[in-house]
Every structure is written in structure tokens, then in C-alpha cells.
Amino acid sequence: MSNPLILCLNGPNLNMLGVREPELYGRQTLADVETAVRAKAEGLGLDVDFRQSNYEGELVTWIQQGHGSIAGVIINPGAYTHTSIAIPDALRILTVPIIELHFNNSYRYADRAFRQLSHVRPVATGVIFGFGAAGYLNAVEAMNNILNPPFPKS
Secondary structure, three states: OOOOEEEEEEOOOHHHOOOOOHHHHOOOOHHHHHHHHHHHHHHOOOEEEEEEOOOHHHHHHHHHHHOOOOOEEEEEOOOHHHHOOHHHHHHOOOOOOEEEEEOOOHHHOHHHHHHHOOOOHHHOOEEEEOOOOHHHHHHHHHHHHHHOOOOOOO
């Protein structure tokens, strides 16, 4: 029997981690994040399909392709969080847990108030933001807890 597969999607500009505004996003690269995510997931008995695209349609296609074959989605949609209707529409096709993920707590930046709007949030099982790259590890652990609840249901 194979491990549950988690689709970890990253939106536009996340390929520029370590270069783009390191004071906000840190100095680690997306490759660094991917390595840490894979190690964390492996330790929990999960497999990860880790991808990044600057193209909304490509993200939508990957979500659609996951239907029926994935156990959950972790998604950092980047700027598409605030602008895309297509991504949450595609996520609604799925019947698996969805975790929305962001590096920063957007509520801390008054000059970036537009970032407080999320079209993804209404379809997400949970949201993790404000923990930088460590949020990815929190998301993997949270997904594991959703798939394998540590507490009995009452």
C-alpha cells in the first residue's frame, strides 16, 4: 500500500524565494523549502508532489488532475489568493482537505491591505500564515493530523 499523496502547490513569484524581499520572505529558496517538506512528509508516512507555477491555468490543471488521486492539498497561491476565482473553483472539485498557506501575516502590513482578501479561504479546511517557511512544515503536520486524527472523535 502506498503512502497518501499530498499535492503542494506554489503560485507566482514563489520561485524567487531568497531573492524577492528577503526581509519579508526570508533567505531560503523554494528548493530549500521543498527539501524540508519532503523530509517532514516522509517522516510522517506521506508522499508529496511539490510544484510551482507562475501561471494560473497550470495551477488549475494540476488541481484538476489531482481529483481522485490525492489525499490533500497544501497551497500557497501567492498573489492569486487575492485575484483568482478559477483556483478556488478548481479546489471545489476536490473532496480532500485543503490547507491555504502564506509566509506572512497579511494583517500586519497596512500598506498591503489588499492581501487580506482571500478567494481560497472559503474552500480551505484550514489556513496557516505568519510562520515564514516553517509554515510549510506546520502545514504538512496539520495535513497529517487531518488524515490521521491524533484525538478520537467525540
